[in-house]
Amino acid sequence: MSALYDTRSTPGLQKRALKLATLHHTTLPTRAASRYNNRLSNLGEILMAVFTPLSDAQVAAFLEKFDVGSFVALQGVAGGTENSTFFVTTDRRELVLTLFEQGEHEELPFFVELLDYLDEHRLPVPGTIHDREGVALHSLAGKPALLFPRLPGKHPSAPNLAQCQALGSTLGQMHKVSQHFPGHRPNPRDLHWLRAVHHKVLTYISPDDQTLMKNAVDDFESEFSQHGELPQGAVHGDLFRDNTLFEGDALGGIIDFYNGCTGDLLFDLAIVINDWASNEDGSLNAERYNAILSAYQARRPLTESERTLWPTMLRMTALRYWLSRLLVVYVDPPAHDLTPHDPERFRMILKARIAFGALPIPEASS
Numbered sequence: 103m104s105a106l107y108d109t110r111s112t113p114g115l116q117k118r119a120l121k122l123a124t125l126h127h128t129t130l131p132t133r134a135a136s137r138y139n140n141r142l143s144n145l146g147e148i149l150m151a152v153f154t155p156l157s158d159a160q161v162a163a164f165l166e167k168f169d170v171g172s173f174v175a176l177q178g179v180a181g182g183t184e185n186s187t188f189f190v191t192t193d194r195r196e197l198v199l200t201l202f203e204q205g206e207h208e209e210l211p212f213f214v215e216l217l218d219y220l221d222e223h224r225l226p227v228p229g230t231i232h233d234r235e236g237v238a239l240h241s242l243a244g245k246p247a248l249l250f251p252r253l254p255g256k257h258p259s260a261p262n263l264a265q266c267q268a269l270g271s272t273l274g275q276m277h278k279v280s281q282h283f284p285g286h287r288p289n290p291r292d293l294h295w296l297r298a299v300h301h302k303v304l305t306y307i308s309p310d311d312q313t314l315m316k317n318a319v320d321d322f323e324s325e326f327s328q329h330g331e332l333p334q335g336a337v338h339g340d341l342f343r344d345n346t347l348f349e350g351d352a353l354g355g356i357i358d359f360y361n362g363c364t365g366d367l368l369f370d371l372a373i374v375i376n377d378w379a380s381n382e383d384g385s386l387n388a389e390r391y392n393a394i395l396s397a398y399q400a401r402r403p404l405t406e407s408e409r410t411l412w413p414t415m416l417r418m419t420a421l422r423y424w425l426s427r428l429l430v431v432y433v434d435p436p437a438h439d440l441t442p443h444d445p446e447r448f449r450m451i452l453k454a455r456i457a458f459g460a461l462p463i464p465e466a467s468s
């Protein structure tokens with residue numbers, strides 16, 4: 103086997119590569135593959151994502167600091183990937199309790215301020231619940247902890263056009279408002295990051311993909327350098343379908359702001375289009391694309407520079423996820439044994455954007 107795909111020296115890395123190999127039928131060592139297949143029956147357990155268990159008594163005592171009613175029930179949420187999340191029922195309301203398992207804890211005040219700011223501006227986000235003394239950020243079981251209202255709805259796996267429109271409109275409104283957000287957190291996944299870290303994965307990908315990645319980074323640098331600063335503001339930074347909640351066609355909530363930062367608003371919109379409006383083969387789905395973009399533009403029309411850089415931004419955010427997912431699989435696996443997101447999806451999207459460009463940007467819907 104060539105050194106190119108050799109993951110055998112790192113067991114965690116091997117496991118993740120095998121999970122993906124099983125998805126894509128790539129060639130990996132047979133013994134390890136069979137070990138992986140034996141573990142498939144435990145997949146539900148692998149996906150479980152409460153890393154720090156809490157007892158009813160711990161949560162009941164914690165709730166006493168807040169004016170939210172008395173503890174009734176606690177339920178761990180299996181869907182999380184980074185933090186421990188719990189649904190909490192009191193005699194008055196439904197809540198979400200999050201324990202922060204990783205990341206820079208000193209950045210949590212930024213997220214609290216951003217969520218509270220957007221909530222105050224009537225965006226459908228879970229503004230943090232402050233205790234009786236006005237404090238939002240607490241510690242529970244040795245971890246930073248935040249309490250939120252539980253927002254209604256389910257993640258849309260195949261969003262319909264009304265849902266796309268609702269998302270586009272809310273994102274446009276969010277960006278209109280977030281341009282005035284006073285906080286500051288540089289985008290940790292911008293072009294500087296791509297330039298600095300892409301070389302870390304080159305050894306794990308094919309020669310063709312190495313060329314694809316290196317050329318893409320060079321192109322982005324040359325294209326972005328020809329324009330001045332794009333409109334800036336606070337962005338969600340990871341607005342995939344599974345970070346939204348819908349009740350029918352109504353957007354009940356946007357959650358998981360922990361990639362939130364300040365930077366190019368267009369970056370957020372491009373992430374949304376790549377996740378919400380890509381077909382199976384990575385090509386753009388014209389109907390969903392038009393629904394999101396025309397609803398967005400009714401709230402915040404794109405500037406000339408944004409229109410010019412739009413195809414580049416779609417490619418750049420595709421590479422951002424191809425790269426971050428490759429890093430998780432090969433370079434920097436998380437402490438927890440979760441099934442990694444599939445890098446191949448975003449390699450495919452990048453290739454489709456390079457081959458076909460972007461579709462024309464529709465006018466604003468009324």
Ligand SMILES: Nc1ncnc2c1ncn2[C@@H]1O[C@H](COP(=O)(O)OP(=O)(O)O)[C@@H](O)[C@H]1O
Pocket residue numbers: 151179181182183184185186187198228250251252253254344345347355357358359360
């Ligand atoms: N405020 C909320 N209202 C309703 N459900 C929520 C809320 N926050 C989180 N959840 C649920 O918990 C899951 C995990 O939360 P999330 O913040 O995405 O965690 P992670 O960062 O670990 O992925 C979400 O997919 C969603 O189902």
Ligand SMILES: N[C@@H](CCOP(=O)(O)O)C(=O)O
Pocket residue numbers: 291340342361423426427443
């Ligand atoms: N939702 C992302 C993971 C979050 O991005 P990261 O750069 O913080 O790892 C995905 O779908 O890959």
